[in-house]
Amino acid sequence: MRDQGIEGASRAKKRFTTKSDPAHVRAPDLVNRNFTAARPDALWVADFTYCSTWSGIVYMAFIIDVCSRRLVGWKAARSMTPALVVDALSMAAWTRRNTSLDGLICHTDAGSQGGFNRSSQHRLVGPTVGAR
Numbered sequence: 001m002r003d004q005g006i007e008g009a010s011r012a013k014k015r016f017t018t019k020s021d022p023a024h025v026r027a028p029d030l031v032n033r034n035f036t037a038a039r040p041d042a043l044w045v046a047d048f049t050y051c052s053t054w055s056g057i058v059y060m061a062f063i064i065d066v067c068s069r070r071l072v073g074w075k076a077a078r079s080m081t082p083a084l085v086v087d088a089l090s091m092a093a094w095t096r097r098n099t100s101l102d103g104l105i106c107h108t109d110a111g112s113q114g115g116f117n118r119s120s121q122h123r124l125v126g127p128t129v130g131a132r
Contacts, residue, residue: 029107030105030107031043031105031107035066035107036066036067037065037066037067038067039067040065040067040068040070040099041065041067041096041099041100041101041104042066042067042103042104042105043065043066043067043104043105043106043107044063044064044065044066044072044092044104044105044106044107045063045064045066045106045107045108046061046062046063046064046085046088046089046106046107046108047061047062047108047109048060048061048062048080048084048085048088050080056078057078058076058077058078059076059077059078059079059080059084060074060075060076061074061075061084061085061087061088062074062075062088063088063089063091063092063106072091072092072095072096073088073089073090073091073092073093073094073095074088074091075087075088075091085108089106092106
């Protein structure tokens with residue numbers, strides 16, 4: 001079919017979860033594309049995607065600890081907003097509330113959605129979540 005330029009019929013609408021802003025200054029890559037960690041809570045990676053369901057689209061954001069490969073935070077919602085990503089990050093910090101998060105790096109891609117385009121990486125400090 002590809003050789004003939006033929007595609008199967010699809011009623012699905014193409015959706016894009018990442019919309020890069022070419023004018024936005026990209027944050028430095030704090031991990032230099034090295035996605036390994038010697039201990040838990042040293043490096044988290046985050047992303048979001050969507051799933052089609054019978055009742056519509058559901059968007060999901062998730063945070064994974066690179067060392068343990070454990071899902072430490074997630075959030076699902078019917079709309080793709082900055083709060084979706086922030087809530088997943090807050091949940092991850094809450095699940096690790098009895099652990100020091102000093103020096104933790106949370107790495108995401110360089111895309112942005114809505115108003116969440118401040119930085120693609122964050123260092124987490126103490127018991128609160130903050131961007132540097």
